[in-house]
Amino acid sequence: MKKTAANTDTHPGKGRRNFLKTAWKFLGAVAVAEIFFFVISLLKPSREINQSKPGSTLRIIGNIEDFPPGSVTPDRINKVYIIREKEGGFLALSIVCPHLGCSVLWDETKQQFDCPCHSSAFDQHGIVLSSPAPRPLDYFPVIIEEGKVKLDLTRKTKRKKFEPGQMTYAV
Ligand code: FES
Incomplete structure (x- = not known):
């Protein structure tokens, strides 16, 4: 019709x-x-559950020999610095300044991290040498397995001071 x-x-x-x-x-x-x-x-499993399963959120950063003793290596992709002490211990520090979030830069001459925004400075363990940064650089647990250096990027940790337990040693 x-x-x-x-x-x-x-x-x-x-x-x-x-x-x-x-x-x-x-x-x-x-x-x-x-x-x-x-x-x-x-x-779906929650993020907390993923974190508790070893290996589920780990990221391979490199081989042990990629980080010579006494070196500080930037990893811009993951926004971390991998510190390898002369004694062989590993420490992974966030690149992000805890003041207002600028990226800190490693100064090889002064052996310290400098923030270009408001001049905070940190030693090689990420401890504040000069303010206004309110706390040390955050760190990530380093896991060493089968010659590989791995980070759990979901476990960024705030801290008040450096403690030897924050270091990881290859066995
Ligand atoms: S953002 Fe680093 S000192 Fe302000």
Whole structure:
């Protein structure tokens, strides 16, 4: 049947009803999708669980021999410095200044990290030498397995001071 202006006039609410039906269908589909993703998120393991499983969030940074004793090596991709002490211990420090988040730079001559933004300075363990930085550089646990140096980048740790337990030694 050919649609005419007269037919439309006889059902003035039909267009609005169709629009409302479509809108309800759309909202129903959105609600179902939200419930689906909510259930999926409940079934997925949480980040905390991932952290407790050794190896699940580790990133290989390099081989042990890539970090000679007495060196400080920047890793711009992961935003860390890998410090290898003369005695062989490893320490991974965040590149991010704890004052306002600028990237600190290693000064080989002065043997310290300098922040270019407000002149904070840190020693090679990341301890504050000059403020305004409110605390040492954060560190990441280093794991050494099968000759590889690995970091758990999900475990960035704040601290008040350097402690020998923050170092990792190859066995
Ligand atoms: S951001 Fe480093 S001293 Fe301010």
